Amino acid sequence: MSTQKIEIENFDFTGLILKEPKEKAVGLPAIISSVKQAAKYMDPIDAFKLSLKINQKGGFDCPGCAWPDPDDDRSALGEYCENGMKAIAEEATKKSVTADFFAEYSVADISRFSDFEIGKSGRLAEPMVLREGATHYEPIAWEDAFKLIAKELNALDSPNEAIFYTSGRTSNEAAYLYQLFIRSYGTNNLPDCSNMCHESSGVGLSHTLGIGKGSVTLNDLHEAEVIMIMGQNPGTNHPRMLGALEKCKQNGGKIITVNPLPEAGLLNFTDPQSPIKMIQGGTSLTDVFAPVKVNGDVAFLKAIMLKLAKMEEANPGKILDWDFIKEHTHGFDNFLEDLKKEDVQHAISESGVEESIIIEVAEMMATNDKIIICWAMGLTQHKNGVGNIQEVVNLLLMRGAIGKTGAGTCPVRGHSNVQGDRTMGIWESPKEPFLAALDRVHSIQAPREHGYHVVSAIEAMKAGKGKVFFAMGGNFLSASPDTHYTAEALQNTKLTVHVSTKLNRSHLVTGKQALILPCLGRTDKDVQADGEQFVSCENSMGVVQSSQGILTPPNVLLKSEVAIVAEMALATLSDSRVNWIGMAGNYDKIRDAIGQTIPGFENYNERVRKPGGFYLPNGARERVWDTETGKANFTTNAIPHNELKKGEYLMMTLRSHDQYNTTVYGLDDRYRGIYNERRIVMMNIKDIKARGWKEKQVVNLFSHFNGVKREALKFLIVPYPIPEGNVATYFPEANPLVPIDSFADKSHTPTSKLVIITINSVI
Ligand SMILES: Nc1nc2c(c(=O)[nH]1)N[C@H]1C(S)=C(S)[C@@H](COP(=O)(O)OP(=O)(O)OC[C@H]3O[C@@H](n4cnc5c(=O)[nH]c(N)nc54)[C@H](O)[C@@H]3O)O[C@H]1N2
Ligand SMILES: Nc1nc2c(c(=O)[nH]1)N[C@H]1C(S)=C(S)[C@@H](COP(=O)(O)OP(=O)(O)OC[C@H]3O[C@@H](n4cnc5c(=O)[nH]c(N)nc54)[C@H](O)[C@@H]3O)O[C@H]1N2
Numbered sequence: 001m002s003t004q005k006i007e008i009e010n011f012d013f014t015g016l017i018l019k020e021p022k023e024k025a026v027g028l029p030a031i032i033s034s035v036k037q038a039a040k041y042m043d044p045i046d047a048f049k050l051s052l053k054i055n056q057k058g059g060f061d062c063p064g065c066a067w068p069d070p071d072d073d074r075s076a077l078g079e080y081c082e083n084g085m086k087a088i089a090e091e092a093t094k095k096s097v098t099a100d101f102f103a104e105y106s107v108a109d110i111s112r113f114s115d116f117e118i119g120k121s122g123r124l125a126e127p128m129v130l131r132e133g134a135t136h137y138e139p140i141a142w143e144d145a146f147k148l149i150a151k152e153l154n155a156l157d158s159p160n161e162a163i164f165y166t167s168g169r170t171s172n173e174a175a176y177l178y179q180l181f182i183r184s185y186g187t188n189n190l191p192d193c194s195n196m197c198h199e200s201s202g203v204g205l206s207h208t209l210g211i212g213k214g215s216v217t218l219n220d221l222h223e224a225e226v227i228m229i230m231g232q233n234p235g236t237n238h239p240r241m242l243g244a245l246e247k248c249k250q251n252g253g254k255i256i257t258v259n260p261l262p263e264a265g266l267l268n269f270t271d272p273q274s275p276i277k278m279i280q281g282g283t284s285l286t287d288v289f290a291p292v293k294v295n296g297d298v299a300f301l302k303a304i305m306l307k308l309a310k311m312e313e314a315n316p317g318k319i320l321d322w323d324f325i326k327e328h329t330h331g332f333d334n335f336l337e338d339l340k341k342e343d344v345q346h347a348i349s350e351s352g353v354e355e356s357i358i359i360e361v362a363e364m365m366a367t368n369d370k371i372i373i374c375w376a377m378g379l380t381q382h383k384n385g386v387g388n389i390q391e392v393v394n395l396l397l398m399r400g401a402i403g404k405t406g407a408g409t410c411p412v413r414g415h416s417n418v419q420g421d422r423t424m425g426i427w428e429s430p431k432e433p434f435l436a437a438l439d440r441v442h443s444i445q446a447p448r449e450h451g452y453h454v455v456s457a458i459e460a461m462k463a464g465k466g467k468v469f470f471a472m473g474g475n476f477l478s479a480s481p482d483t484h485y486t487a488e489a490l491q492n493t494k495l496t497v498h499v500s501t502k503l504n505r506s507h508l509v510t511g512k513q514a515l516i517l518p519c520l521g522r523t524d525k526d527v528q529a530d531g532e533q534f535v536s537c538e539n540s541m542g543v544v545q546s547s548q549g550i551l552t553p554p555n556v557l558l559k560s561e562v563a564i565v566a567e568m569a570l571a572t573l574s575d576s577r578v579n580w581i582g583m584a585g586n587y588d589k590i591r592d593a594i595g596q597t598i599p600g601f602e603n604y605n606e607r608v609r610k611p612g613g614f615y616l617p618n619g620a621r622e623r624v625w626d627t628e629t630g631k632a633n634f635t636t637n638a639i640p641h642n643e644l645k646k647g648e649y650l651m652m653t654l655r656s657h658d659q660y661n662t663t664v665y666g667l668d669d670r671y672r673g674i675y676n677e678r679r680i681v682m683m684n685i686k687d688i689k690a691r692g693w694k695e696k697q698v699v700n701l702f703s704h705f706n707g708v709k710r711e712a713l714k715f716l717i718v719p720y721p722i723p724e725g726n727v728a729t730y731f732p733e734a735n736p737l738v739p740i741d742s743f744a745d746k747s748h749t750p751t752s753k754l755v756i757i758t759i760n761s762v763i
């Protein structure tokens with residue numbers, strides 16, 4: 001290994017400016033912000049062309065979030081959104097990272113850039129290799145890169161020494177081919193970003209409702225009487241969801257927001273596609289705001305359910321949906337008995353929400369039948385992440401609010417095809433019927449032993465048991481918990497390979513050798529042997545549709561993810577009977593194979609060509625429960641108690657308004673009034689005063705999980721309306737504090753929203 005010093009973090013302050021947090025989302029400032037971004041980084045004609053095609057039928061799927069598109073009419077302006085435009089500007093940037101860039105800057109030089117600067121260096125242009133002991137990446141021919149990968153993979157003692165990560169932008173076609181290669185090679189080591197994201201939802205929902213996905217459609221949101229949004233910040237992370245919430249309100253629906261922070265997008269929203277509303281001032285979205293303490297959600301939900309149980313006692317037969325409970329559920333008596341053991345006042349105080357608000361929410365739940373609960377990372381990234389989701393399900397089941405119009409579960413996914421990747425078999429714990437189908441269709445013998453998820457993959461590399469790390473997209477180093485630990489794990493491998501569109505810190509913290517394989521993005525044209533190809537993606541509501549890029553790729557050397565997998569398979573597998581070349585030349589052939597392997601994809605090629613695509617089957621939507629009991633299961637989950645000693649705080653790590661996960665678009669968090677700085681810690685003013693501190697004070701943060709001291713140095717205090725005892729920082733700057741061994745029960749999702757820390761001021 002070379003002796004150059006690679007920086008894992010960048011501590012430079014950029015100049016914090018604080019303003020009042022906003023109470024309104026979107027509107028004109030959002031348009032100005034995205035136009036600025038596009039103008040700065042993109043060719044103006046490209047920007048215009050793309051804005052008309054974004055999320056249109058026959059257009060391309062926005063590489064931003066997984067929010068669904070309307071089934072019927074779509075806005076002529078494109079299903080426009082500020083952060084979608086930023087995601088596109090990031091990918092379709094004019095700048096490119098060529099061999100000259102890598103010749104000029106050593107890996108150590110680049111590691112001294114901030115993540116913002118690394119991202120802004122441009123699109124990756126050609127395959128690069130970092131040879132053992134070298135200080136600089138140098139160009140490598142594609143053929144030689146594949147040979148290098150094949151040599152290292154075939155030299156391992158067991159295929160289980162290789163780890164294949166996936167981020168959630170990979171199309172269905174690329175994901176299917178990728179897992180087919182990995183299983184032909186002989187391992188189920190397929191950790192993915194979902195392990196750090198909605199895994200708790202998948203585990204919680206599968207056990208209770210028999211399907212790891214949500215049950216509602218976009219139309220259900222429009223028709224709901226009550227939508228409760230828990231642990232989610234759609235104004236920033238799913239801006240097009242605000243339009244659906246507005247429609248719900250126009251139809252008379254009510255919205256409850258459960259969040260430690262008063263997030264701007266949920267308070268008030270101005271539709272950027274409606275000039276009239278922009279002048280009138282928009283819709284106030286939230287009717288009831290419940291400011292829970294961090295991880296107060298089980299307590300909050302139990303308090304509501306206790307109130308419902310009490311109302312039912314006073315009006316027998318009137319509050320709970322007994323027909324539904326009797327016909328469709330299992331375990332109700334046990335659940336109720338367990339619930340009643342809980343003291344309502346204790347639940348209320350653990351939730352941090354005032355009793356009057358709990359009563360108001362309980363009454364809304366009791367008097368409306370069409371109830372939807374939406375959630376994202378605020379519920380999943382906790383020790384009790386699975387418990388959080390199961391309590392959401394308990395509440396819906398009590399009211400029969402699932403499997404009917406306007407009601408059900410709505411886990412709002414992150415990456416634009418994270419749900420599709422899982423459907424395609426990107427999973428470390430695949431089910432037997434899926435593997436048996438793969439064997440049958442492709443004449444392979446897929447391994448049965450389950451593989452590593454993200455946390456166990458890091459542990460395996462650290463222990464020297466994971467020797468080759470391959471990533472289909474993503475930024476594993478910065479997205480994973482415990483950044484320094486993960487860095488050591490990656491540096492312990494023989495080879496790290498990244499298939500990427502943009503440069504990121506994972507390319508700098510490498511194994512003995514490293515490869516960067518540059519690929520086409522969502523917005524690029526994809527021409528293969530049989531002509532121009534399209535791919536397909538599954539959105540958050542189980543709709544599969546096509547996506548076709550329209551821009552000339554930034555460099556002729558780029559390959560599609562599908563082509564990279566096929567060529568890697570050809571180089572690595574000596575006796576494969578899979579037609580890799582044929583499938584890479586014409587993606588219809590991959591879709592034919594998917595149609596034969598995965599239920600719900602019959603006639604895939606025909607149905608995906610229909611404008612708007614098709615819905616996948618969803619048992620919970622039809623009240624068909626694919627669970628062990630054949631019914632929807634009630635469960636019991638204890639209220640977690642987070643004991644804080646003096647000087648300890650519960651930290652959640654969040655996204656700012658100017659980032660896409662580890663990609664930093666800009667330095668502002670406009671809605672929260674935090675400008676030009678990311679190394680900040682939001683604190684309640686009382687907590688700040690109690691320590692004798694002040695705004696912009698420089699502090700160091702420490703976590704002490706299981707007796708191990710972890711540190712993240714140099715953060716600036718920002719006074720913020722956050723519950724006392726809770727603090728918030730941005731992801732990924734605070735990831736060094738998230739302990740590798742602190743993860744959710746059953747789902748192994750790192751507890752990125754629940755880190756106990758101490759804070760010291762820097763004198
Ligand atoms: N522009 C943009 N869009 C994105 C992304 C992005 O980075 N940028 N990321 C994508 C991805 S991969 C994902 S997974 C989603 C993430 O979407 P979100 O889950 O909305 O993202 P976070 O910033 O993690 O926000 C979590 C929210 O949960 C709240 N919260 C934290 N802890 C708790 C708690 O204990 N209880 C409750 N009730 N609330 C809590 C926080 O205050 C915050 O509002 O967005 C996707 N879309
Ligand atoms: N502390 C903390 N940690 C977290 C979270 C948190 O809330 N707090 N959130 C977690 C969540 S929800 C998630 S989903 C993960 C995200 O983890 P990842 O998905 O691993 O991270 P991203 O930042 O989305 O990955 C960005 C990189 O993907 C590459 N890329 C972009 N588009 C494409 C493409 O089309 N093809 C290919 N091959 N590459 C592409 C680019 O090179 C870019 O640098 O992070 C998790 N980590």
Ligand SMILES: [Mo]
Binds near residue numbers: 193413415
């Ligand atoms: Mo995510």
